[in-house]
Amino acid sequence: MQTVSGLPEAFSPESYDMIVVGAGYAGAVCARRLAETAGFRVAVLERRDHIAGNAFDFVNDEGILVHRYGPHIYHTYNEDVHGFLSRFTKWTDYQHRVLADIDGTLMPVPFNHQSLLLAFGETRGEELYRKLISTFGADKKVPIMELRKKNDPDLIEVADYVYKNVFLFYTMKQWGQTPDEIDPSITGRVPIYIGDDDRYFPQAPFQGMPRHGYTALFENLLDHDRIDVFLNVDAREIFEITETTVKVLGRVYGGEIVYTGPLDELFGLDLGALPYRTLDMRFETLDIDRFQPVATVNYTTSEDFTRITEFKNMTGQIVPDKTTIMREYPGPYAAGTGQTPYYAIIDSKNRELYEQYAERVQNLTNFHPVGRLAEYRYYDMDAVTRSALDLSDEIIAYHA
Ligand code: FAD
Numbered sequence: 459m460q461t462v463s464g465l466p467e468a469f470s471p472e473s474y475d476m477i478v479v480g481a482g483y484a485g486a487v488c489a490r491r492l493a494e495t496a497g498f499r500v501a502v503l504e505r506r507d508h509i510a511g512n513a514f515d516f517v518n519d520e521g522i523l524v525h526r527y528g529p530h531i532y533h534t535y536n537e538d539v540h541g542f543l544s545r546f547t548k549w550t551d552y553q554h555r556v557l558a559d560i561d562g563t564l565m566p567v568p569f570n571h572q573s574l575l576l577a578f579g580e581t582r583g584e585e586l587y588r589k590l591i592s593t594f595g596a597d598k599k600v601p602i603m604e605l606r607k608k609n610d611p612d613l614i615e616v617a618d619y620v621y622k623n624v625f626l627f628y629t630m631k632q633w634g635q636t637p638d639e640i641d642p643s644i645t646g647r648v649p650i651y652i653g654d655d656d657r658y659f660p661q662a663p664f665q666g667m668p669r670h671g672y673t674a675l676f677e678n679l680l681d682h683d684r685i686d687v688f689l690n691v692d693a694r695e696i697f698e699i700t701e702t703t704v705k706v707l708g709r710v711y712g713g714e715i716v717y718t719g720p721l722d723e724l725f726g727l728d729l730g731a732l733p734y735r736t737l738d739m740r741f742e743t744l745d746i747d748r749f750q751p752v753a754t755v756n757y758t759t760s761e762d763f764t765r766i767t768e769f770k771n772m773t774g775q776i777v778p779d780k781t782t783i784m785r786e787y788p789g790p791y792a793a794g795t796g797q798t799p800y801y802a803i804i805d806s807k808n809r810e811l812y813e814q815y816a817e818r819v820q821n822l823t824n825f826h827p828v829g830r831l832a833e834y835r836y837y838d839m840d841a842v843t844r845s846a847l848d849l850s851d852e853i854i855a856y857h858a
Pocket residue numbers: 479480481482483484485503504505506510511512513527528529530531532533691692693694718719720737800801828829830831837838839840842
């Protein structure tokens with residue numbers, strides 16, 4: 459692999475079988491798969507000054523490994539994805555646990571058996587727990603919006619408590635909308651868990667953190683002699699999209715293009731910008747060994763920020779008497795201001811706008827949008843990896 463900053467004078471698109479835009483999971487996985495399985499020569503263009511997309515981590519001035527774009531915890535149910543990524547890193551056996559600060563009391567989230575006892579007291583909590591088991595079964599996950607549809611008074615009591623104390627205020631901060639107003643799949647990511655498992659991803663068979671960090675994982679992923687990485691290169695400056703062709707540096711490009719950036723940006727937002735939520739992430743390093751009992755505490759009834767992450771608690775890094783924490787302040791995203799578009803706001807209107815942009819590239823047979831930006835989706839790392847592997851297999855099959 460060659461990694462350089464900027465596009466050299468001698469850069470010739472024709473000397474590559476594929477150009478990948480973006481060095482996050484979507485782009486890096488496709489680059490690796492095509493380079494090693496189909497023998498493609500691949501150029502990866504990344505407009506940031508680093509690889510790894512939003513999973514990028516780095517050691518800060520105080521010597522602590524932190525995640526620049528928010529806490530990333532790897533988990534998957536997919537054996538193929540896990541097998542693929544495990545070629546590029548060893549994992550720690552970290553199991554993510556989150557506590558919600560509910561009026562000063564810390565309770566496990568997803569809301570579980572233990573949370574019920576803390577919220578309702580031992581006797582009532584146990585009664586309500588039995589009711590949940592008799593209704594849904596043990597070790598089941600129930601989205602809050604499902605629970606709220608039930609008519610039983612006990613279930614209404616639980617649903618009202620959890621809706622008000624776990625979801626309402628946090629969701630208002632995160633999305634500027636109530637849980638009823640946003641797509642139910644979003645709150646469904648954190649279902650009530652009828653059981654004692656207090657992990658954030660109960661039942662996920664593969665969980666952990668890359669032992670040497672995500673950036674190191676990406677260095678290994680992109681470390682292939684048929685892959686070149688060009689940092690600080692914005693594809694928009696060298697791409698030109700017409701109805702039937704993509705020109706790169708003014709010449710029609712006949713190779714494959716994997717595009718993992720936002721589609722609206724490619725067209726100068728001419729139909730309007732696809733809406734996102736952004737986050738202002740404020741890091742602070744404290745001269746103490748440990749700030750909070752788990753890696754992430756969600757502030758579900760107070761504060762302007764949504765959560766505090768303490769990185770050492772998730773990476774397992776040992777640094778005595780120092781710890782870095784980070785608070786996330788959500789807000790609306792404005793395109794073209796240098797903010798990072800973190801969360802696509804998924805609703806039918808925005809989906810329609812996305813489809814209008816997507817239609818414009820539909821007839822470009824060598825142009826493949828993939829990933830959280832290019833598909834305008836709420837995507838976990840493992841799901842993006844799955845999509846990138848599937849797309850790679852399609853491209854390989856086409857060339858076979
Ligand atoms: P990205 O990582 O965004 O990569 C796209 C890349 O393309 C970027 O580096 C960008 O700079 C580059 N690019 C865009 N346009 C251009 C252009 N014109 N020219 C050149 N380069 C360009 N997932 C989990 O599984 N677990 C978690 O715990 C988790 N935590 C998260 C926390 C937060 C706060 C957020 C926002 C997301 C989290 N995710 C998590 C999701 C995870 O970040 C994504 O699944 C993953 O980053 C998607 O990879 P991607 O390649 O699609 O996009």
